Amino acid sequence: MQEEAESGRRTNLWKCVDDENKEDPPLTHSIGALIGGTHRQMLYYDRLSIIVSQEIDIEDDPDPLIAMLIGLHRLTLEKHGIHSIEHRDNTATLFEGRKLTLKKADGNPVALTLGKIIFRQPGIIGRDTCFVEATAEDCGEWKGMETIVKISWQAKSRPSEKDFMDDVKNAVDELPKDGTSHQWVFDHLPNILLSQDFEMAEDSPQARLKAYFDTASYADGDSFEYEERVCRIMVQEKLYSITSLREPRQYTQGIFDILQIHRWVYDHARIIHRDISMMNLMWRRRNGVIYGVLNDFDLSSYCDYKSASALRRTTRPYYACDLLKTDPPVHISSSSFYLPFESWYDMTYPELYDKTYNFFIDSTKNPDTLLPVSVSFSNFQSWLTLCFGLISADFFAENAYHRSKPQSLFTQFLSSRPSGSVGTPLKEFDNATLGGFVDYSAFFQVMCKFADQDLVVKYDPDGEPTQHQS
Secondary structure (H helix, E strand, C coil), X not given: CHHHHHHHHHHHHHHHHHHHCCCCCCECCEEEEEEECCEEEEEEECCCCEEECXXXXXXXXXXXXXXXXHHHHHCCCCCCCECCCCCCCCHHHCCCCCEEEEECCCCCEEEEEEEEEEEECCCCCCCCCEEEEEEEECCHHHCCCCEEEEEEEEECCCCCHHHHXXXXXXXXXXXXXXXXXXXXXXXXXXXXXXXXXXXXXXXXXXXXXXXXXXXXXXXXXXXXXXXXXXXXEEEEECCEEHHHCCCHHHHHHHHHHHHHHHHHHHHHCCEECCCCCHHHEEEEEECCEEEEEECCCCCCEECCCCCHHHHCCCXXXXXXXXXXXXXXXXXXXXXXXXXXXXXXXXXXXXXXXXXXXXXXXXXXXXXXXXXXXXXXHHHHHHHHHHHHHHHXXXXXXXXXXXXXXXXXXXXXXXXXXXXXXXXXXXXCCCCCCCCCCCCHHHHHHHHCEECCEXXXXXXXXXXXXXXXXX
């Protein structure tokens, strides 16, 4: 109960900060207080952290409250998070015409002229991921290439997207030269030209918190590890959202391309993408051919990386049904289906489990009615129906497995008696593939055809080696 109350207070704080950021001037961070009766706690919030002070009781000792008020009064506008030079007006052109100089891998500088903001995540100014159009000056190797700059705030210990792409290149080079070309993979991955990290200033709140926590410890003596962040600026070739494609055949081939590259990167570079969303499904055109591209590897991890805390298991409404149980199975990757209904945000775990579970097992409802599509996307109905059927089959198989357990025990009991027959050991249910119904091979078989026509297969790990086709 205490944890839920604390979580609720933090959520309310975030909402207050979000409301404040809709006003001028915008905030880089917020300072507030939790007040309950005579009890007070100071709060510091930015996009990287929430810091809560020790609780004080002004009835027992008013001195800390007086010191707190004096301290707040002495803060400058900047320390309050207010930067007068930042304005909400014309945010799309905030960077337009500004110069940015970065260093390439060989140490040589490259000058970029920034353009319009393509996309910016909602959040505190200066802490949100931002994509900006850019053109390179006097850089022959990038000549004629449309480029964008991505500005994000990543954990210092996390590999950059360029690191992951370098690993993909190494994996391609190390594959045996048996006549099967793997150069096709670069058509379906982001072309990252440069990545450079900038650490926080020594007098920044993050640097001061790091210095403090380096010497702090828990009551049991364990040390506290503060996650440092860096400003990571990356330059890459411009890509386009998969949703901007209007030809159904191009759209489906792009999605199928992304399915195949997702598996190839896992099999050969040992990288798990972990951030599948429509915003990260992109396309590019090369030599007149449209290719689906799997973008945004900044949350990716290596297959042998087992730190559950660093894998970030997503948020409650997106949980797979089994994770809503009181004793969930081991889960080290994000759920892969989307949130159909806004009302699911406000449900408890048991309520959410019932809703998501019944969504798939209610045999009285027609899948075509549950998953309606527009006329222009009518050929996608078979994909939706088959994928829905695979997940539904899993739930029925899991139910049958758990119902058969008591019967299996009873059979084994009878087999131990002189006149009993020999019982058959119960095979364990495979949670990793939802009983074998939901795995890569199943989705590959569903998605390799569209409107009764074969799509281009570039990588089938369960079939014959496939040459790249354009």
